[in-house]
Amino acid sequence: MNKGVALAIFSALIFSIMNALIKAASLTIPSAEIVFFRSAIGTILILGLMWQAKVAFSTVGVPLLVLRGLLGAFYLLAFVYTITHIPLADAAILAYLSPFFVIVLSSLVLGERLPDKARWLLPLVMFGVALVINPFDYTSFNVFALAGIASALFAAGASITIRHLSKRHHTYEIVFYFLMTAMLVSAYLMKDDFVVPQGIEWVYLVAIGVVSLIGQIFLTKAFTHENAAVVAGTRYIGLVFNVLWGVLFWQEIPSWMTILGGGIIVVACIALSWKTSSSPAAQPQSAKS
16 A cells, blocks of 8 residues: 555544544533643644754744634634534534635635536535535534534635645644644633533543644655645545444444435545646636636
């Protein structure tokens, strides 16, 4: 097996474990508090890595770094909120919509033209989303499902800012702004709803912070060994892991609509990634357009 693919699969497994830990912690700990501990632990760890690698903070591009931090913070808050209230498989499927939103936002904001052959995939993705959230069933179609879609949208916005920031800023600095901003925002949101962790809750919270950073490291290494489209497609195996944890620990059996909708979303998003990454048409348009 290709090393990059193996690393991508392992990172997907690690992130699915993080999701399961978040789900377990959310039974007694508020969402904002989970985000706070995840971000605070990550901030400490990333500062250690910056010190070890002698990475200095930039004096330019700070507004965009802050924007990336805010988008990442809102993504994390929305995602944790979603995991807390709906089945793990559904939350993961909605979060995996981010590549779809990256393509849409790149077209709207950056003027990158979507290849004609890929345009028919966009309504297919939306059809898959409709199946997952099932708007005809109030128990499925609710604010929690919408929060999951919002998390994917915020993640896509963060990805676009990273595309620009990575040209002038070290990865560690970009991650630091994300974690620090998420820590500050979640600290404000949890001020009236803080629960002092007890026993196993401390284990969950610390593990979430450590595991998330490990997953990010393996994902970064995967991108250095393999084409970005291949890595992005391979990561969808994480849906299988999330379904597995949901069934094993919370008896969350996916409905046939979740399975069908999730399958459509995965296939369509992988196809979109391949078509946009391989097509010369996916380039910024001129100022006239």
